[in-house]
Amino acid sequence: MPEAMETDGLTVGQVSARLGVTVRALHHWDEIGLAEPSLRTAAGYRLYTAADLARLHRVIVYREIGLGLDRIRAVLDDSATDVPGALRAQRAQVAERIDRLRRLGDGLDRMIDAHERGLLLTAEQQAAILGPDWNPDWPAQARARYGDTPQWRQFAERAASRGPQEWQAVADAVTDLDRALGDAMDAGVAPGSQAANQLVERHREVFASYFPLTRRMQVCLARGYENDPGFAAHYDGVRPGLAGWFRKIVDASARAHGIDPDTATWE
Structure with missing residues (x-):
């Protein structure tokens, strides 16, 4: 991983504050190779570039609609993945949850x-x-x-x-x-x-x-x-x-x- 000056990217703490994601989640995504910072400082601190932030935004969007991390990785990295099909399947699951919540609301x-x-x-x-x-x-x-x-x-x-x-x-x-x-x-x-x-x-x-x-x-x-x-x-x-x-x-x-x-x- 290339080294860089502190000004070349954002630290984990800065990214956490900017994107509203916990530091723990960022570390986990880094460890599993889902969203890795491209740079490190000479002292070994992670730094996220603009391209890294763009990928993180996509991870967050897909996570918010309910996709699991493995499914997100496939959508982002596997060119053979049927993205519309994956999203339709997720939409069907969301509709089922909405229906369950509606019934729960009626019961309450x-x-x-x-x-x-x-x-x-x-x-x-x-x-x-x-x-x-x-x-x-x-x-x-x-x-x-x-x-x-x-x-x-x-x-x-x-x-x-x-x-x-x-x-x-x-x-x-x-x-x-x-x-x-x-x-x-x-x-x-x-x-x-x-x-x-x-x-x-x-x-x-x-x-x-x-x-x-x-x-x-x-x-x-x-x-x-x-x-x-x-x-x-x-x-x-x-x-x-x-x-x-x-x-x-x-x-x-x-x-x-x-x-x-x-x-x-x-x-």
Whole structure:
């Protein structure tokens, strides 16, 4: 490599500042022979000429559009390389990444909306799926009350991936469970029996559509079903006294698993 006076070229530090490339990258490109400085000073410092800078500009341009270093070398040095073909292939990869990023952006928007709104359904869709007694203000009220809890975050994560069909399946599962609970109460199914315990487990499985429900949380939820006027009205609308009967079968199941329903907390 020819020697030169300092004024004949730019040092690595000067090139780094001028082109916005790290010194480490310049050293690496030099080591692999991709963009070597043509000169060195008597003290051994690298110096880049105008021609070296022109090559570096080309390396940077191709790197910024996503070509790998080996592909850049081929484009710059191999006369047999189909440059337009290489660029078209890179353009196709960029288009795929753009599409993935667009889908990621859409998913993030849905996740944000789900955390803020709960249900990503219009008021009309909510009425059609959840029934005429459904109040579209309930999700906002639930967020105001439970928005800082892990359960709301879990609910939002599930809601973000659901559309009307998925919510219809959830609503159908809830309706089927309510009907099964009412039929079991009418048939005299006793708390603590195998049939009653199976219904308790089914309730936990169905409720997992919203967020995972521990046995202790289920006890608290059943207590709320009986004591909250809105919940009690719903269950008693299925069968008079159903809210109280449901609490009894949940409490009996909890005791069988070593949980005292009287002291159970939301955990």
